[in-house]
Amino acid sequence: MSTITQVDPAVPAGSTHPLERRRPLGDRTFAIIALASGLLVLVILVLIAVTTTQQSASWFSAEGLKIFTNNWDPSANQFGALAFIYGTAITGVIALIMAVPVSVGIALLLTEVVPYRWSRPIVYVVDLLAVVPSVVWGLWGILVFAPWLNHIYAHIGSAVTGIPVLGSLFGPPTSGASFFTAGIILAFMITPIVTSLSREVIATVPAIDREGAYALGATRWEMIRGAVLPHSQGGIVGAVLLGLGRAMGETIAVALVIGSSPVITSHLFAPGYNMPAVIANQFGEATGVFRAGLMGIGVLLFVFTIIINVIARGIVERNARRKRGA
Amino acid sequence: MEQSEQEPAATTSMPKPAGLRDTQSVSSPTGAQVFDTKNVSIYYGSFRAVTDVSLTIYENEITAFIGPSGCGKTTVLRTLNRMNDLIPTARVEGDVHYRGASLYGKGVSPIAVRRRIGMVFQKPNPFPKSIYDNVAYGPRINGQHNKKKLDEIVERSLRGAALWDEVKDRLNKSGLGLSGGQAQRLCIARTLAVEPDVVLMDEPCSALDPIATGAIEDLMREIKSRYTIVIVTHNMQQATRVSDRTAFYSVLRDEKSDTRTGVLVEYGRTEQIFEDPKDSRTQAYVTGRMG
């Protein structure tokens, strides 16, 4: 029988204690801590949903489907929230109409027009928009911007009175603090995110496609229309949806400039209200069903933004996956 | 290093008479068996990457794995220190024994395996730390924190890798600032610092210029008396220059499923493989007609 020296591979080489065994206890613990930290995200989201729904239960049961009526009068115990849902939708749409062309324009500027050296400073400037805190936008908005807009609205309002469509959109009543002002400020605030996401999407267009268009003698704009936009449409839609989600959730700036008037009206220059704004402004003094109502509006807001974000992220993911697979 | 006191088992201890060479059990006149693989196949999921490898690696020798690309030589190498464990779908079948103990047996810790069986990679991968911290990394994770001892280990390892004189005055400069050849020697020093038994090298010179390659080859010859070395190389001249034994791998193509599987074709002393190959495939490769 040969006696090959039995060497135990479990014993670390070079160690002074040949019988020393190292169990990977620290290794397992670390892995568990990392997993727990990751799970925290899911736990928090679930807890948010559960606890806020619980707190607003009395509102849902008191009003039932009447929460979707335009009937918000706390002193009369009426809590129909349609006006706020309307306000959130309208300001979101206004913000998108203004922000999307600008954001996509800047994204195209950065990817197609500007030489690389100049793109960094431009990106910095756009990012600066994001660094300005929401409350500062609101402060400037209500103390400087809105009064200035008030004059402009008044002029436009009187000019279009009586004209069929324009009159009902832009006619009086007008006010500096209004749906439209909130929409403008929201547009400023969501431009950075829509721009940066659109840039990422546009950058995934293969260079070959661009060159193909140029090789056919296309001008730059024709190349963009022919090669870049068709490729990036889906992703840009995702970016736009994400911008919408941000716009819907933006609270403080809107709370300051929207006018705090729960009405449903087609007049965009009129004061209005929206979901996060009413919560911010009125939660402090609310009690009982009133408070439950505001909490319930928060629940609705949570659900809406989660849905929009899931759809948007799904679209963006699919676009990224297509690029990786291509 | 642990040395076997006894001769290896009967079947492989007697040198065969000349002319009657058995390609797979050529005896070593001096050393113990360090690795002994029997019918090893390696799978990635259901794809069989390497099939039926049986060979023995002997102590204090340099063994070269050569063959065309895709023949599995790196896969087999990484099996010897359980680096394939890092790939989720990888699976090893067959026996892999290290100094008599099963490498893939129950209760065997891959961490401990890797401390005895070190590896140098194709592209030098120094950590973004200082040269000193690169070499001291291994001993530190082994629990060695005494500054004086670490200083000794670092100097010894850098000398062992023939790098000490070039870096002794800048030990706290970043390891990333070294040239390719120096960086690779740093990685070798880092590997030597944990006092392994075996050093596996995966094409260590393929990213280096000829002068740096020569330095590494000199280093291999110098340290082989203290370590056992297995080197994967696509450079046949390198194999002839440094190795004692050579294993030639090739590719089996399965027409039906259009898959390629690596297979060990021939294994023997280097002179025999290159001057008197027994298999026609070996002959075709070493004479340059294939691969």
Added chain:
Amino acid sequence: MTTATAEPQQVDLHEAKGWRRTKNRIMTTLMVIAFVVVLVPLGFVLVTVIAKGASVISWSFLTGGPIPPIVVPAGVGGMGPAVLGTIEITALATVMAVPLGILGAIYLNEYGGRNWLAALIGFMSDVMTGVPSIIMGLFIFTIWVLHFGLSGLAGAFALACLMLPIVIRSSYEMLRLVPNSLREGSYALGATKARVTVTVVLPAAIGGIVSGALLAVARAAGETAPLLFCIGAAASANPNVFSGANTALPSQIFANANQPYTGAQDRGWGAALTLIAICFILMIVARLVTSRFARYSR
């Protein structure tokens, strides 16, 4: 222009004529206008804040207190309590969110791989960045304030919920950029996975991770909505962040913005300037860290 006779053809190598060229120029101009459209409001805000706030800023404004009632003109008291509140609440939130965020990112990149749980966590983490910050405030109000009362700690919890997914995403991107060869080199020396991650991967990515964390801190420092229902409105400095009502710069700005009294408005501008300065400094430091210390960046 070709002619019908035997004269040689003239090849026209000028750029596209007429409408195509004009259209191209128009579109390019529009794109530039888009950028200018962004510059204008940004410039206005910054100029206004600096102009109106600078006259209010002074050492006593930044450190003095208590915060006077809104009717009092500027020059009396100061925003010290709010500055202190912002610093301590944001710091506490950072201490909670950043380590957890990094650990979460470590799970996603080093341990999770392609499994479904990691994919779900990563996806929901991104979704969570889109949750309105006021919801975080309502959440913490419900589970903490209702039981333990207003405090800076509650505000810190709400801000931490806000920061967590941001830190996870940015840390994850940085960890992904660390080359695998470093991990292999460490494994080959016999390190456990935890060791590999902590001693090699994390140090290699730390520059980018710190930079991402700083941007998350800048975001949190500027947030008002999460604090609205969690910290109350203290007028004097509360160094105890764990109990008692507190205040912060964004809260003060919000409270002052709607007031007709010039004193309150002035204090609002001063606080706004202070807050913007803090956010800008954090952003600049983050960029500096990226350019000097981020070893692997895109």
